[in-house]
Amino acid sequence: MNVIQFDGGAVPNPGTRAIGVIIIENGIVIKEISRKLDGIGTNNEAEYSALIEGLKQAISLGWKDIFVQGDSKLVVNQVAGSWKVNKENLKPLNAEAKKLLSQFQSAKVEWIPREMNSRADAAASRALYRIKSSAFGI
Structure with missing residues (x-):
């Protein structure tokens, strides 16, 4: 089974964003x-960005059937x-995620x-921590 697990975060919200994606x-x-993602944005934008990155990775691997969590x-x-x-800020991200999902023979997305x-x-948090740490010279 091909699984993508995704998460994103922003600190504060809105603020600096990061993604975590696990490809299994x-x-x-x-x-x-x-x-880390460029610019400032919301937690939900980061979540969508993580999902989109995971889908792009699956496509590059040639996966046809995926399970996304x-x-x-x-x-x-x-x-x-x-x-x-x-x-409005989520509409283009939603459209991109749906377009990518349509490229698979089967795709299930579950909470x-x-x-x-x-x-x-943890992967998203590590990127956020690196950002926070570098900002404070840690």
């Missing part, structure tokens, strides 16, 4: 992304079409509790 193939983590109810439900996208998404959360 047949139960083995093959890639972990922990990266994230702890953002907003992103998961908006991508699934269960919730409307009301914020998982934060404790089940701990590795992606």
Whole structure:
């Protein structure tokens, strides 16, 4: 099974953003992304950016069937079409995520509790901590 776990954060919110993405193939983590995003933005923008990065990674790996997990109810439900996208800043991110998802033969996106998404959360937090630390000369 090919799994993408994603998480994003902003400190403060809105503020500096970072993403965490875990790429899992047949139960083995093959890639972990922990990266700061340019500019200032919201936590939800960071969550979407993490999802989009994970989908791009899966496409580059040639995956046809994916299982995506994230702890953002907003992103998961908006991508699934269960919730409307009301914020203008999220509309292009939602459209991009849906366009990428359409490139797979099958794609399931599901919400998982934060404790089940701990590795992606830790990857995003590491990038945020590096940002915070460098700002204070730590």
